[in-house]
Amino acid sequence: GENVEQHPSTLSVQEGDSAVIKCTYSDSASNYFPWYKQELGKRPQLIIDIRSNVGEKKDQRIAVTLNKTAKHFSLHITETQPEDSAVYFCAASSGANNLFFGTGTRLTVIP
Amino acid sequence: KAGVTQTPRYLIKTRGQQVTLSCSPISGHRSVSWYQQTPGQGLQFLFEYFSETQRNKGNFPGRFSGRQFSNSRSEMNVSTLELGDSALYLCASSLGFGGPQSEQYFGPGTRLTVT
Numbered sequence: 001g002e003n004v005e006q007h008p009s010t011l012s013v014q015e016g017d018s019a020v021i022k023c024t025y026s027d028s029a030s031n032y033f034p035w036y037k038q039e040l041g042k043r044p045q046l047i048i049d050i051r052s053n054v055g056e057k058k059d060q061r062i063a064v065t066l067n068k069t070a071k072h073f074s075l076h077i078t079e080t081q082p083e084d085s086a087v088y089f090c091a092a093s094s095g096a097n098n099l100f101f102g103t104g105t106r107l108t109v110i111p
Numbered sequence: 112k113a114g115v116t117q118t119p120r121y122l123i124k125t126r127g128q129q130v131t132l133s134c135s136p137i138s139g140h141r142s143v144s145w146y147q148q149t150p151g152q153g154l155q156f157l158f159e160y161f162s163e164t165q166r167n168k169g170n171f172p173g174r175f176s177g178r179q180f181s182n183s184r185s186e187m188n189v190s191t192l193e194l195g196d197s198a199l200y201l202c203a204s205s206l207g208f209g210g211p212q213s214e215q216y217f218g219p220g221t222r223l224t225v226t
Contacts, residue, residue: 001170032213043115043201043217044154051210089154097144097208097215098167101154 006102
């Protein structure tokens, strides 16, 4: 089955700096890569996703890049704000609705 | 449009009992997936239903089962509860599968504690 690895497990940045979270996957059949943000005690929220026919996608301060050859994808958050503090999960799927999640990155933005 | 809802939000059960959790998807969504979230194992896929049929199943024992009704609402059942079943159970709904239809939106979860 699919195995998704996520790094780092914790990340602290100063407000206004950029944050980068990286994930690798093992199954070359995976073609859908969403990112979720989970605040303490809340549900995971879909913040951005990318499909295998696209190399990069941006939505305001958030961007995701995908390298299918190397089987890795990354989340980039620019101009971080305190409200970006949360746990971020990457996931991979081969088109069926069974997401394989990374272990999460706890992002802390220091004001 | 209302989001995904789950009931109950909190549940305390004793070892050996069984439990049923409910999930109502976003209106118009026909696929419901269930996940277990624990500090040790993270988010793990349990199963997925589409049009009342189980399409995918994760690597969980047969004590975990589910079903989906004609209105797309879904239930999951855990029988003979074990202490290790204590977790946050999340359901996620999507329009369907493949392409943009597979975007999954999560409910608030049911926090199950087994004592």
